Amino acid sequence: VNLTYRLPDGTERTLRVPAGTSAMRAAVDAGLPGIVGECGGSMMCATCHVYVEGAGRGDLEGPSEQELAMLDFTAAERRPHSRLGCQLPASPALEGLVLVLPECQA
């Protein structure tokens, strides 16, 4: 699956990611700036905050109750398409969308 990220400096990077790997894990492993993933994906830290550009189109599933609750603790401003990157498994539903990394995560 190809996942496209927009870094805080405005450049875009596309990563080839195995299906099921989270958008947080893929970005952290690739060393992308703008994402931390402090809790390792257990929905405890909100340092994997991303804005999913284009999330209204296509068939990306919405966030769970627990994810919505955790999104109250993001460092950067929460917006309608805020998501936790650790709760976004790579799948065709994410292809064509842009995962925008915020300026800050802590």
Ligand code: FES
């Ligand atoms: Fe901690 Fe996503 S990595 S909430």
